[in-house]
Amino acid sequence: MRRIEISSEARIEIKEIAAFSHENFGSVGVARYAKLIQEAIRVVARSPESRSARTIAPGLRIFHLKHLGGSQGVKTPRHIIVYRFSADRLEVLHVFHDAMDLPARLSVL
Numbered sequence: 001m002r003r004i005e006i007s008s009e010a011r012i013e014i015k016e017i018a019a020f021s022h023e024n025f026g027s028v029g030v031a032r033y034a035k036l037i038q039e040a041i042r043v044v045a046r047s048p049e050s051r052s053a054r055t056i057a058p059g060l061r062i063f064h065l066k067h068l069g070g071s072q073g074v075k076t077p078r079h080i081i082v083y084r085f086s087a088d089r090l091e092v093l094h095v096f097h098d099a100m101d102l103p104a105r106l107s108v109l
Contacts (some may be wrong), residue, residue: 003090004041005089006041014037017079017095017097032072036071036072041090048061061082061085062080064080066078078099080097081095
């Protein structure tokens with residue numbers, strides 16, 4: 001399996017997602033969503049060129065958590081993992097809410 005690296009920006013975004021989830025869905029909800037994000041990262045690390053992922057710029061791909069379909073008891077996942085990869089490494093750059101203006105966010109990468 002590829003070595004997984006999570007950028008400092010993605011770590012902050014994941015913490016913000018956890019805080020929002022805890023506030024709105026309680027400790028059970030935050031635990032479920034955290035497991036879903038972890039599962040998504042593992043899925044992408046195993047198969048970064050999956051049909052569920054899309055290329056959005058040269059060397060840059062996204063994977064929407066909705067492709068895990070109700071996994072971990074989360075009915076409607078709303079986040080997108082932005083990543084790049086090589087033969088031995090997966091780099092998670094961001095974890096964005098799907099309502100965000102993705103092109104504007106990515107223009108600063």
